[in-house]
Amino acid sequence: MTELRSRAPYVLVAPALLAIGAFFFVPILAALALSATDFDLYALADPDNLRVVGLDNYARLLADPVFRTALANTTYFVVVAAPLSIAVSLGAALLVSARLTRFPSLFRTVFFLPVVTTLVAAAVVWRYLYHPRLGLLNRALAWLGIAPIDWLGDPAWAMPAIILMSVWKNFGFNMVIFVAGLQSIPTRLYEAASIDGAGPVARFLHVTAPMLAPTFTFVALMTMIGDFQLFSEPYVMTQGGPGDATLSVVLLMYREGFRWWNLGYAAATAFVLFIIILVLTSVALALRKRAAGAAEGAAATNAGAGAATAGAGA
């Protein structure tokens, strides 16, 4: 009986572990091995043409100006798009959760629509919007007396164009998580604050913000991780151009791996990106933990509520 009971959990988790092992850890280990070779078109034809090169791929990668460009572009995207996307989704969440808003579920749906739209279809429409001569955006600018911008053709404007579209496409998802976070804040806290004479701004700063902090951390981390993996938007809109201005690390990896079949080099690119994301995530979590530790008393209850929200969101 006790034996069965001690074995049961392992039996129950075994299928999940097996699936994760076979479809997650084995490929990762294979990719790690691949990144230590010069696996390419020739090796694809004949395994004899494969050379084990150790860390050579990584050394080449770090010295590769194209990789540095891709990393700089990706960082640009993360630094601008992630805060912008979080701000927009928080704003939208506050708006659709406000008591004065009529038809909140209608607006929630409308704001969420871009998330479920096929990216390729949306990209086609956005390409029309961005067209230098016929696009709606430049028409609007002309109406304001601003000279037309070659959105996707000018290296300086291509990344902002990608950011704008990406924020539009993705903010709805974070908005839903924020809405869930807002709903988990007990109404009595707002009532108590009102009785104490807090206005809307004070209520936001002293009730909403601290209660939403764990949700905020979760959303910020997920957005950062997602944004580092920028691929589809430039792949569909610009193919990395003009002049590599929108080339992201994942797009570079795709190009090396599946266009030129330098799978060893592409695998090394993937691992470098993985390490960057891992380090940044750990730093962010450590910072969060320290902040939480500093504000022990109040935060303890919040974190509990927030973790539940984050769990529901995930």
Place this chain on the structure above:
Amino acid sequence: MSDALRTCLLACGLVVLAAGCDADDDGAATVVDFWALGREGEVVERLVPAFEERTPGVRVRVQQIPWSAAREKLITALVAGTMPDVFQLGSTWVAEFLALGAIEPLAAPRFPAPAGGDDFFAGILEANVIDGTTWGLPWYVDTRVLFYRSDLLSRTGCRAPRTWDEWLGCMEAVRREASGDAFAILLPLTEWETPVILAMQSGATLLRDDDQRGNFQSAEFRRAFTLYLSLFERGLAPRGGEATAANVYQGFAEGTFSFLVTGPWNLSQFRERLPASLARAWATAPMPAPDGRWPGVSLAGGASLALWRGSKVKDAAWRWMQYLVEPAQQAELNRLAGDLPARASAWRELALDRGEHTSAFWLQLQHVRPTPRIPEWERIAAEIGRRAEAAIRGVETVDQALAALDENVDRILAKRRWLRARAARERAGDAP
């Protein structure tokens, strides 16, 4: 997620169903799988019934693949061992698929040259020959010529240019004549074709040391590259590239530019998309040459048919390939898709050699040269386009761009050098 899963299940179900159906009406027939790309994939189905009628016991199953995903799909299929028996491929890919061991050599006695096959265009046939062996049959051809606004040219007293100098003079004249913001020629910024054509005309060999290193800092390539860049510097070509015009056809119709260097696929596009009033206002001409030897060379391109090395029905597949390159089928393909036939006899049958817009292609096809036939070529070509774009945008000087080009191409070819050196060592080891 669940949607993806459902689609997947549905697809699996359909595949099973399709397989089931096939098994039913095939009986003992040999099935030849054929992958055709883009427009040809849409129309080639119509050539199948006549073939099946003529060749009892053989059935052809056509699968259409979009051009943009073709290379990836073919290589993936190769790795997975699910290649079609016959496949269409860009003639510049032959070396790549040969290196992958995907192609059966087309040598007698089993695969003799097609009957009356000496009328294939020589430059195009050459693109399919590597180390003395034929690896693909040219299906249709493709090269680039000048498309120009004959009405705007004649206004300046220009005729179709035959030398680089005439061409430059003509472009200057056209632009002077035109209104304020017009240009003379549209050159997409990342396109490698035009600089490579000019380089071939100027006598450059793109690679050296038996195609193991880049040769882009040679005097010949530099001369062509400088000429190409000067078109942008003089304001003859827009630095904004394709975005300058709403679309190519509208820009051409509005006179935003009067010249294009482009291929046969634009013949039908020009007929369909230019306003009727301009139907007689455009013409085609072979490429100008740097010196008096007109016409200058252009690229040997197009599509070939290749036989998969692992095919179990090679003889049936070979009959299908031979059928497709017969002059009658080539003529039919031209009627269906507008493709230019790879054989002179089909041209004569369709009177394309005397056609208003096709005769320039006829002349040009006698003067075409293939790009280097090595597996790395696609990547090198993309690199040429990228460096050209950097130079056009002024990010790099000519010297920097060409030095970077040589350096990057040398790096791309590093594996090739290693393989060559190893093969040489092995030969040396065998000899004594």
